[in-house]
Amino acid sequence: MASIKETSSIVTLTHPDNKETSVTILKYGATVYSWKREGVEQLWLSSAAKLDGSKPVRGGIPLVFPAFGKNTTDKYLKDLPQHGFARNSNWTFKGIVRSYPPTVQFELNEGNANRELIKAWPYKFTILYNIELGYDHLKTSVDIRNESDVPFDFNWLFHTYYNIQDSIENVYVHGLENQATHDNITGKAAVEKNAEVIIDREVDRRYLNVDVKENITILNKKTNQLVHGLIRENLSDAVVWNPWIKKSAGMGDFEPKDGYKNMLCVEPGHIHDLVTLRAKQKWSASQYMY
Template structure:
């Protein structure tokens, strides 16, 4: 069966290739695994909590309505880091397309984690669409403001953990010339390096990246991952390195930073301002190699 549902997860298997699949945890609507021809494309901590006790470390957690910690907005500042979407159990809405197999999940203020939503109190409707292609994975989000009077302000980000063979020799390309905010130095600058390389902890937000720029992860000259953004102007690049990994209880193995890099498409440099009754949509498309995105 292309789509199988359990009490806690939804599994999609491509009808033309049983070795290509994706599994989504209902808690957080977090993609836990994406396999292409049997090869895992995402990194998941061996200590990740998948029992709903805390957000998942690895895969593709969903960040809404705040990225990091907001100290400026009166309502958003009350929420913990990265908001409430990854801390809430989403409703599985079912399969919406057979080929490629496509499913949807929904979340609103009634389904959201009640303790966290009590801090924010805004109304919202989210629909996550997961599409499993034969050589790509598309995750798309639609945010609706159901209010008749209040503007909805939020960030959105796909916190994507990509699996790599070794951080040594791994580079991220196609961000040169982009304004970036270095979260460690707390400085904004233009990245003039032809590629991003990793020799220590790295945590930067690339701002207003041109829509036609496809970010690529390369190891030893071989393309590993291609990330296309749709209506997501920013890209976060993150690797925790030694000390940060050691300080996270749910990050295992502690050497796991060598096998992962986060490429996170989002709308985080500025807030989305959504008028009453309006909708906002965005997506990321992951593939192993560059492909013809016009067909997706």
């Protein structure tokens, strides 16, 4: 059986077939901040990341809900901080919900969400978040249910920070060619012309309505071998982000300052517009990382 350790703030799940394969989740934000596969860390975590619940974690897989970025137009979302309140709330650990592959579950609702922030968003909801630890993969799945009598709108995003053991300059992202993009740095829309998206400067780019049948992969430039792979379910968009030199230097919780060389965010979500969830209905999505 899988081994599980729980403290007041952290849950660690170890795979039953390999004690070197594990996932560790902070209850604050239900943030996965470590995923080791056969002893090798797959996620990047800033050495200055706050794991005491004082602020969202810089690294791992923060959860973005119900707003992506800073919403300026929606009646209720505009009063929330950047990326909403899910990553700023203490989730309830519900235990193991599947023995193989071992899967744990966390829950967030209007009752345990951040009290100050939830005041701005007057809906009843339940989010069930499942984290499945495979022998060679990690799957994170979300079910969002509208418990209100009226519809509500939201965004969702898995803000995944991948660990790049080799230098960022030696990898590229594949699977985004010919996709519509919005560059968050220049504010310009374009179409991605490159089959190999290289990271050689600050990159902050949204890829919109990417066919979910298309796997997004991070590959080694020299060998074309797989570094990380991503399968998406019901997540039509993706953000590719690396802060590079100047941006890293300006973020107090980003350490070491040259950590940009060993991280790359490839973040699947639904952000090109707002999802409208009708009363008493459910919306589900997942990312499968391999």
